[in-house]
Amino acid sequence: MTTNRVSAAMSEVNLIAQLADLKEDNYQLTLALSTLMELLVERGILTHDDIVHKAEQLDTYPYK
Structure with missing residues (x-):
């Protein structure tokens, strides 16, 4: 094997290692x-509908 191939x-x-790291970071x-989100809903600070509504709002932002 030549130096270029190595x-x-x-x-x-x-x-490949960087992609694996990104995948783990994304999971975490x-x-x-x-x-x-679950804790905020369980404690009555937000509702599921609040989260859905905000996600829909943010999804319309022009940085797609």
Whole structure:
């Protein structure tokens, strides 16, 4: 294997590792957000409808 092939293979391995890290980060953030939303609903601070309404509002923002 030439140096270029080794370098390309290592770059690919690095990219795959970064994607795996992003996937784990995404899972942890989603879990934290879900936990917070559930606690706010359970404690009567927000309703499910409040969350749905706000999500619909934010989904219309122009940064799509």
